[in-house]
Amino acid sequence: xxxxxxxxxxxxxTKVLAVVADERLRVLGRARLGTRRGERGVVDTVVRAxxxxxxxxxVAPAALAGVGVGVPGLVDASAGRVSHAVNLGLHDQPTExxxxxxxxxxxxxxxxxxxxAAALGAHTLRPVxxxxxxxxxxxxxxxxxxxxxxxxxxxxxxxxxxxHVPVDPAGMACSCGQxxxxxxxxxxxxxxxxxxxxxxxxxTSPWQAAAAGDAAAAAAVERFxxxxxxxxxxxxxxxxxxxxxxxxxxxEVGRPLLEAVRAxxxxxxxxxxxxxxxxxxxxxxxxxxxxxxxxxxxxxxARGRLVDDLPSAQEVS
Amino acid sequence: xxxxxxxxxxxxxTKVLAVVADERLRVLGRARLGTRRGERGVVDTVVRAxxxxxxxxxVAPAALAGVGVGVPGLVDASAGRVSHAVNLGLHDQPTExxxxxxxxxxxxxxxxxxxxAAALGAHTLRPVxxxxxxxxxxxxxxxxxxxxxxxxxxxxxxxxxxxHVPVDPAGMACSCGQxxxxxxxxxxxxxxxxxxxxxxxxxTSPWQAAAAGDAAAAAAVERFxxxxxxxxxxxxxxxxxxxxxxxxxxxEVGRPLLEAVRAxxxxxxxxxxxxxxxxxxxxxxxxxxxxxxxxxxxxxxARGRLVDDLPSAQEVS
Numbered sequence: 001x002x003x004x005x006x007x008x009x010x011x012x013x014t015k016v017l018a019v020v021a022d023e024r025l026r027v028l029g030r031a032r033l034g035t036r037r038g039e040r041g042v043v044d045t046v047v048r049a050x051x052x053x054x055x056x057x058x059v060a061p062a063a064l065a066g067v068g069v070g071v072p073g074l075v076d077a078s079a080g081r082v083s084h085a086v087n088l089g090l091h092d093q094p095t096e097x098x099x100x101x102x103x104x105x106x107x108x109x110x111x112x113x114x115x116x117a118a119a120l121g122a123h124t125l126r127p128v129x130x131x132x133x134x135x136x137x138x139x140x141x142x143x144x145x146x147x148x149x150x151x152x153x154x155x156x157x158x159x160x161x162x163x164h165v166p167v168d169p170a171g172m173a174c175s176c177g178q179x180x181x182x183x184x185x186x187x188x189x190x191x192x193x194x195x196x197x198x199x200x201x202x203x204t205s206p207w208q209a210a211a212a213g214d215a216a217a218a219a220a221v222e223r224f225x226x227x228x229x230x231x232x233x234x235x236x237x238x239x240x241x242x243x244x245x246x247x248x249x250x251x252e253v254g255r256p257l258l259e260a261v262r263a264x265x266x267x268x269x270x271x272x273x274x275x276x277x278x279x280x281x282x283x284x285x286x287x288x289x290x291x292x293x294x295x296x297x298x299x300x301x302a303r304g305r306l307v308d309d310l311p312s313a314q315e316v317s
Numbered sequence: 318x319x320x321x322x323x324x325x326x327x328x329x330x331t332k333v334l335a336v337v338a339d340e341r342l343r344v345l346g347r348a349r350l351g352t353r354r355g356e357r358g359v360v361d362t363v364v365r366a367x368x369x370x371x372x373x374x375x376v377a378p379a380a381l382a383g384v385g386v387g388v389p390g391l392v393d394a395s396a397g398r399v400s401h402a403v404n405l406g407l408h409d410q411p412t413e414x415x416x417x418x419x420x421x422x423x424x425x426x427x428x429x430x431x432x433x434a435a436a437l438g439a440h441t442l443r444p445v446x447x448x449x450x451x452x453x454x455x456x457x458x459x460x461x462x463x464x465x466x467x468x469x470x471x472x473x474x475x476x477x478x479x480x481h482v483p484v485d486p487a488g489m490a491c492s493c494g495q496x497x498x499x500x501x502x503x504x505x506x507x508x509x510x511x512x513x514x515x516x517x518x519x520x521t522s523p524w525q526a527a528a529a530g531d532a533a534a535a536a537a538v539e540r541f542x543x544x545x546x547x548x549x550x551x552x553x554x555x556x557x558x559x560x561x562x563x564x565x566x567x568x569e570v571g572r573p574l575l576e577a578v579r580a581x582x583x584x585x586x587x588x589x590x591x592x593x594x595x596x597x598x599x600x601x602x603x604x605x606x607x608x609x610x611x612x613x614x615x616x617x618x619a620r621g622r623l624v625d626d627l628p629s630a631q632e633v634s
Contacts, residue, residue, distance in 0.1 A: 157557070159557035160557075162555055168485065237478045238478075238556065240474070240478075271494045271495055272495050274478070274494075
């Protein structure tokens with residue numbers, strides 16, 4: 001048998017991205033398709049995306065050593081089950097996603113929450129190790145955590161649900177039922193609510209308008225950036241990870257976002273010696289805009305599972 | 318050689334408690350002395366407390382297999398160094414506490430932050446494992462974290478510094494330079510500032526006054542309990558530990574504190590389905606009032622170091 005190829009899939013509310021990679025996670029083929037909703041739609045889209053990416057890598061899907069899938073919602077990784085993935089139309093019964101995909105693809109499948117998969121993907125992309133949190137700023141806000149090279153999911157898979165930490169008793173009502181959650185300040189939805197563009201990309205247009213002198217857009221961007229900085233501070237004061245990586249749709253804006261968040265962190269450092277000692281502004285990073293980080297993390301999981309499943313030398317001899 | 322005995326020491330601002338325990342952490346001797354401040358004072362007090370506890374256990378201090386010390390402030394555990402322990406009069410240069418004690422006692426010494434030591438101690442006292450956070454509510458507020466049976470210190474020893482997470486932009490100024498930190502609501506100092514007793518124990522008298530019908534005391538106690546509940550929610554939303562153990566001077570009040578915090582958590586659960594799903598009120602526990610938890614955790618560290626230092630069977634044969 002030659003080098004084992006694996007596939008990693010990032011299932012989003014609008015797009016499904018699949019990559020096929022070798023053991024060192026070099027991408028040999030990729031495919032991107034529009035997401036179809038519901039259990040059958042999601043399974044179909046993933047199967048088609050994996051098949052297309054495999055063909056581009058020059059192999060049949062059945063020749064893959066494994067497939068990893070990152071998916072939004074509550075994921076029971078050990079059972080391969082997904083629930084509460086409202087964006088995918090999977091809201092009622094838990095969906096047996098790993099089982100359904102395994103049946104169609106004929107290869108082992110692992111499933112993980114998409115933010116966790118992205119955190120693992122960011123970990124694989126970094127030249128140096130160290131504990132890492134990936135702060136996913138999309139419609140909502142959540143973090144994934146890699147400690148000692150391994151995912152930390154928590155006792156009930158809720159580790160990193162920092163979007164629902166209340167930080168302002170006088171803040172806006174949150175969809176979760178609480179008030180002033182971090183997500184009401186530092187999320188794509190919060191930024192869109194604070195400044196509605198006439199046209200243009202929802203993630204980048206407030207920044208463009210702010211740069212062009214629109215005072216309301218500038219205020220919205222500053223409030224949002226301060227919220228992201230508060231999320232970074234929270235991650236350092238709780239987990240004390242070495243690095244916080246910003247990711248998610250909102251990071252499409254690129255360096256202006258990173259600079260605004262670093263400026264807000266420097267203001268925190270100027271206020272409080274503890275924050276200065278923690279070096280907050282030096283710990284935050286931004287991923288390359290087009291890095292397929294959740295798909296890579298999912299591929300890494302598929303690969304890791306293979307390694308775990310290999311019999312040890314002891315058992316073989 | 319017989320069973321190895323170890324000592325564990327909890328160095329507080331007013332008292333130093335030493336225990337001498339066997340390999341299974343059964344306490345065979347203990348001693349409690351008033352703390353003398355400054356480097357020399359702290360070293361002297363620890364040496365005297367360990368000596369007394371060892372004699373009560375029927376051994377000479379030099380016969381101990383190791384000594385663990387839990388101490389407030391910033392601790393560099395690998396170097397055995399302590400700094401910023403203002404309550405102990407160790408504020409300037411880092412103090413070589415492990416080195417100083419080793420010289421005087423003639424046995425190996427390990428040093429750890431007292432909240433971390435208490436988290437380890439709580440872990441050893443629980444019949445079942447599972448990730449655990451110890452929420453230490455003393456003059457300030459901080460948490461220690463045990464994940465997979467091991468202490469999680471973070472990249473710079475700042476993991477669990479949740480007292481300085483701001484939760485109210487309109488809140489009180491905090492000694493750290495920020496505003497509305499969790500510590501300005503959920504700490505012994507915050508409770509004392511909100512309701513000043515004429516006499517009595519500072520931790521228990523607000524609760525007694527509230528129970529006796531004092532409305533101002535009742536309001537202070539409710540605000541404080543809601544703050545502790547917010548700290549528990551924060552620990553679950555970030556780390557998702559199975560259990561949050563309340564500890565520290567403020568827990569002297571006992572069950573009324575636990576019941577007030579659980580009631581506040583049930584109010585959170587009634588507001589937000591996510592909080593109900595996380596089962597916050599069922600995850601919080603209170604240690605027995607007199608459990609020498611930081612000293613036991615320090616003893617566990619001394620014992621663990623011995624285990625780490627033992628050559629493996631492979632190396633011996």
